[in-house]
Amino acid sequence: MSAVAVSRRRGHRVKGRTVLLALIVIGAVLLPFALNAYWLSTAVFVVIAAIGAVGLGVLTGYAGQISLGHAFFLAVGAYTAAVLGGNDHLTAAIWLPAAGIVAGLCGAIVGPTALRLRGLYLAIVTIGLVFIGQHVWFNVPAISGGPGGRAFPPVQFGSFNFGVGQQMTLGGVVIDHNGLYYYLSLLLLALAMLYVFNLQRTRVGRAMQAVRERELPAAVLGVNLARTKVSAFVISSFMAGVSGALYASFLSFVIPDQWSLLLSIQYVAAIIVGGIGTVWGPVLGSLVIFALPSILTSLFPQTSAGGVPIDDITSIAYGVLIIVFFVAEPRGLVGLGSRLAGLARLIGARRRPPRSRIQETQPIEGEEAT
């Protein structure tokens, strides 16, 4: 493969990607004006969840550490927000980052277990985290309000209040409570994605991917296993903390029961369905997993006279999606996308005089499933 051909093709792809990215950004920014309150609040939940999923994507997707403890870190972030914002009445400019930092510290404490355990064993230990966490949330009312749950503060920066009934008028355009949360979450999601996008090309990011592929050769190559794994845990937990804080704040009231193993599984499902080891995968996956119940609910409206049991359908759909993607497309929705793009290029190439077709179909950045 000649270097010129590669760079030319890359240039072509980069241009296409920039256009696509621009379209997505414009679409995401204009979205609230096209949605009613039901879909907008669904969108807020999806975007908030996507922040956490991007975090899990770093840990599981890039560093290859399977964790079912994500719900614990989400909860730590949420309760940090509740204590600092709710009990101590601090501004969101403090509690939002603090939620990430405290969750990140918890990640740093848990991280070292990953040095001794791998794969399923690590997954089981992280399940333990969820249950230890729930035990604490159920029994320390000062933090969590006890089994009955507690209220969470709305995001507020000085005079800038995201609470219910607040709205902002920008040049005649009114953005309500849902819209405010949407844009804040979208901004944070964009920052998280940008960070991960850059991270994967740095020394730490490449070290993570080396660890994921095989630990021993990575160590032989000079990768510091301890540092790499712990930093993956810290980054992942930080994002989970911020996501959890936003989630609880938007929901305004949370019971400890909600930070359950099922929540962790939803996040794992999101990154599997979306595409492991990619920047966009967790976002696409969140879109599917966290919007699915709302979509099904609106497709099959329930009445007291009867209807389709949505709860069961959603659970079945999660399971089917995970199996289908593992069997048919382990690279997830992102893989599906690049496969479609490859197909489109192939068709395009057929129309033009044949060039080196083999190169066209070779994936360039596609990752093998782990």
Add this chain to the structure above:
Amino acid sequence: MSKAKLRSLGALCAAGAVVFGLAACGTGSSSGGSSKTSGGIKIGPGVNASTKTISLGVLTPLSGPVAGPIGIPLTAGQQTYWKAVNASGGIDGWKVQLVERDTKYDPQTQVTQFNQISNQVAFIGESLGSPTTAAIQPMLDQLKMVTGAAAQDSKFVTDPVMAVIGTPYAVDVANALDYLVAQKGLKSAKIGIIYQDDAYGQDGLRGYNAGLSTYHFNNVAEATYKVTDTDFTGQVQKMKSAGAQYVVLTAIPSAAAAIVGTAASEGYTPTWIFQGPAWSEFLMSANGLPSGKPTPVAKALAGHVWVLGYQAQWGDMSAPGMAKFLADTKTYAPTQIPDYYYMYGYAEAKVEAAIISKAIANKDLTRQGFLNAKLNLGTVDEGGLIPPVTYTSTPGPAARETAISVVDPATPGFLKLIRPYFEGAAAKSLTF
């Protein structure tokens, strides 16, 4: 690499600019719902003056585990009441329609569903569940939306917008202890409690402790369980070894049945005092009727279980409202089996009809208008289906009375009254 850096720098700058730009603007309070005037009556959201229709929201689990035993019958009770009202010409000519949404008993779904209907409804006729209702509470407060909260938690009765009917769980337990210790004079009886580890259980425990400090009974054991538990051997063993003769169960039906069944299989048969939500007629037979096939625990329940509640016995004609209730049920829900959540929904709708009627009299059908009507409602006679409901501008429980029944396989609905409505000293001592 440099391109990526440049791009990230640009994005950061843009993000920063947006944040600072917004921060400079600040936010303001939105004006809560526009109101018009039509024919001398102020009209708010969810009220259609041309068709004379008032829409009420119903946020209830219609799918998932809570739907079958609670969500669906409770909503059916509401529907029956409104169908009957509409058929008889409505409230001063105004018809009521329900906008139902399935919440799956999930707070997140509750929030999205509330967002979807909040502009279409005058107020919330039914919001079922404690964590779910709490999740929309800030929005309800802000929008001044009266809400028929189908949750007996003490914490809702102090919120002006919450129209809670019936007796709080804590008061029920306190009254049961009054009956046991003060009225039956069982001062040395060994008493225990098993409660669910959540807000509902905590409320039952609150009443238990209030009873303890008032009557100084012999408290021998306290045990708790998680709502997801399926094995109750530990809790039963604790009661058995403490020798508890009376055990209060603040539980849900599935757990209550398992606890009583486990105890019976070990030959331990104290008197079980069921908190209202622990009871379901489906614990006794497969179809919830005395004619149905008895369940495995039916024998253990019969005669050994008291059920606390504030509702009239199904078919008890000494309650003046029973005849109309049964007639309406026969006309509009002919397949409905005797069910106390159904009756609860019916009674709840009746209070809301009184609120609407008062708001019409005040010529103010805005949200504020409905709230004013609720706060100045006074006492509504429920025809004996539940104790009279009282709402004033100082919020508190709508009632503090409890009736006690014993499980009897021969009675329709399986419950035979042993102590009509009463209010004990401990119940009076509870503050909200």
